[in-house]
Amino acid sequence: MNLIRSEFLKLRTTSAWWLFTIGVAVLWALAFAANTFGTYVTLHPEKFAGPEGPQGDQVEAVANVDFTSIASNLYTSGQFFGLLFAMLLGILLITSEFQHQTLTTTFLTTPRRSSVVAAKLAVSAVGGVFFWFITTLLSVPGGAIFLSSEGQSAHLGDTEVLKAVGLNLLAFCLWGIFGLGFGVLIRSQIGATVTAAVLYVIGTFAVSIIFELLAAWQGDWIRKFDVIVPSIASAVMVSGTQLPDHPPQWVGAAILIGYAVVAGTIGTLILRRRDIS
Template identity: 30%
Template sequence: MSLANATRSEATKQFTTSIWWILAIVLIAYVGFTATVLGFVFSAAATGALGDGGPSLPADGLSATLYSAATAVGYVFPLLIGTLMVTTEFRHKTLTPTFLATPKRGLVLSAKIVVGIALGVVLGLIGVASSVIPSAAFLAGYGLDTDFGSSETWALFGRMILAFVLWVLVGIGVGVLVRNQVGAIVGVLVFTQFLEPVGRAAAGFVEGLGDVTRFLPGAASDALVGASLFTTAGAPGMSTDESLAWWVGGVVLLGYALVLLLLGHLLSWRRDVT
């Protein structure tokens, strides 16, 4: 079987099941709600509408901060999609007929990567729209610049979509390496929602730790995008002064994906499937 045929088969698997669009709906709700709340609060704070007792925010760069909510809080969704692309097959044992039809396992994995890239683009477009539409509405409503006329804003959107693609690839690598679906999902959630945030926050209090935490996948993703709710909010250990250059962040995140895929292929993918 050729790569084209394997990719067509993999696309049929992914787009005819409910996993991707269920997570897409949750992504829309989660990112949309976050962008709506923050769009209102940040826009009101930037214009002084919250009153004398309210916090103040500079209007410069506010649009990029709000738009980046899709990647700042929504990156876990493409990560989960990539993980489920593989672990679901292990769980339901659908890999057995797949490997019988396509004995070259590297070809099967390559097909998953190609389809994963397509899913990352789709989720990226959905995520960007979910954060940009409500954010821009509040910015315009408060008389602030939406920056749609700036090429940097559109470059930001492109980098956000690229981040979604890379997170899907990281997820595929996790799924290939960790066959157990429950273990893989729990590991993903524990790391992204607890371990890394705690580590990045601790970097604000431990000298030198920031030099390490900026290379963590979430920090690399923020650097790639070039804006983040966390860096703008000034959270400890997340200052923009310590961020990587955007292209370095992309290379680091891609490196995580490649290392996980390589280890998974060598240590797990080639093992027998029952």
């Protein structure tokens, strides 16, 4: 507990946590606005159709809309960029020690390196929980108000909605752990943060495009394999209902847990053996 408190002290005495919090809040607002607008277009196609009015398939889609899935999507708004910040926070927890050359002092004070890494992993996970709390605290009231304006209940008693929110919490925790492992592999703070951000944002869209091209060539069945990408596994894991052409939620959860376990284990083993003098 002393190690965990010391890691929290290191985090609180820098500006990273509140800058990240502002970033999460701003990007959540953009994501929530996009989700609500997209949902509104889906529910009111007549307002966005041409002079001939909505087509038959659009009317049928509105009649068969799944509000449980909509509520799950609204209540997990901001996940994509929130997970990015959770990962970056985990990266900073370890790379800042390399940058400011304080890791030697840390290990001299606590020779059991595994305990130090365990404390950092715990704080990384808690940092992810904090970002989840911010996004959920904003998403649930906002989503409930939007659903109420559409004549719907908040659906907060639905099992699928609660499961989506709970699995979203798990995703934030795991991405914090994943970030710490990534930071161990690339010791440069700038190098690690830039590389992680580029791989996360650009890599996710690039892989999605690649699988879309493969699906057009080989068939829709191949889309289910894009779940091997961590960010897509997160989306599959928190989907209120199974996404089209994708495996069930538990597959995404298993893959993401696997990445976090591997990243945490590799990070621990490297730090236990690495010469940091």
